[in-house]
Amino acid sequence: MLNNNSKQRRIALVGGVSWASSAEYYRRLNIILTDSDEPGLVAVDLNFKHVLEAQELNIFEKEMELVSDGISRAARAGGEIILVCSNTTSRTLNSVAHPDVEVISLIDCVSSHLDELKYTETLLLGTRYTMERDFYRSAMQRQDRKIRIPEGDDRKKIHGIIYDELCRGKILHTSKQWFREMLEFYTAKFTKLDSIILGCTELSLLGMPETVNQCAVIDTIAVHIDTALQVASIA
Structure with missing residues (x-):
């Protein structure tokens, strides 16, 4: 339960891998935050086809570039706490540098x-x-x-x-x-x-x-x- 008297940092979702589970993140967070003073969620979308291609071919650098771009877009939109809404894609996060935001690795x-x-x-x-x-x-x-x-x-x-x-x-x-x-x-x-x-x-x-x-x-x-x-x- 969030403390409504505390300052809330804005949560951002980097989703689209896939849209179905990303929508579940959005749904659950909005249910929890309904009566809070949180500043509103940010959501950005990755191209599922491109991420899947990189995963199938095990091209780590390409997958990392796609995730890094999503995090950058989320940060520019005001996200301070970044969630990449995917277990598999989270393998890239130890190699992604975004010092101005806090990226929380699902793994x-x-x-x-x-x-x-x-x-x-x-x-x-x-x-x-x-x-x-x-x-x-x-x-x-x-x-x-x-x-x-x-x-x-x-x-x-x-x-x-x-x-x-x-x-x-x-x-x-x-x-x-x-x-x-x-x-x-x-x-x-x-x-x-x-x-x-x-x-x-x-x-x-x-x-x-x-x-x-x-x-x-x-x-x-x-x-x-x-x-x-x-x-x-x-x-």
Whole structure:
């Protein structure tokens, strides 16, 4: 809850990867901020096609340029706290320099969340790039923590649900049911699992429960927004 007597720094959203989850950020923030004295949100849009091409070809420099341009536009529009509304795209943020604004890395937020709650074995879900490349897992890895990912066919299925459905605004009952059953399978397979990262903001749109077989389901949009609201409030 924000303190209405404090000065609020303006939050900016760098979205469009995809529009569906970016709209969810905007919706949730506006619900929270309805009765606050916040100065209004800034939102800028990345070209989803261009970002996807850079991710598919693993052209890090191109993806970084696109994200950096979005952050620059958000800052020029008055944003002071910048949220890039994507797990996968957040891999670029350690290489992007914008000293005049505070960019809150979604990956760093999730890593801190795991540390704070002392989770020791987590299942990472997301795009194939997030699950299969090292950038996300290495950020979460600790000496006393295991990071699990689904089997190959399931990784492909999750990737398809994200890009072919959720990114296009389609939330199918059959996919929600399959996803829930998949979570049930892996919480049974990995008996010491204590957490599940919805490591793609679109996966938050599936409306999964907060826990599955006593494993915490981590909604990364919620974690990102909670951190931003804490940072944006100045006593």
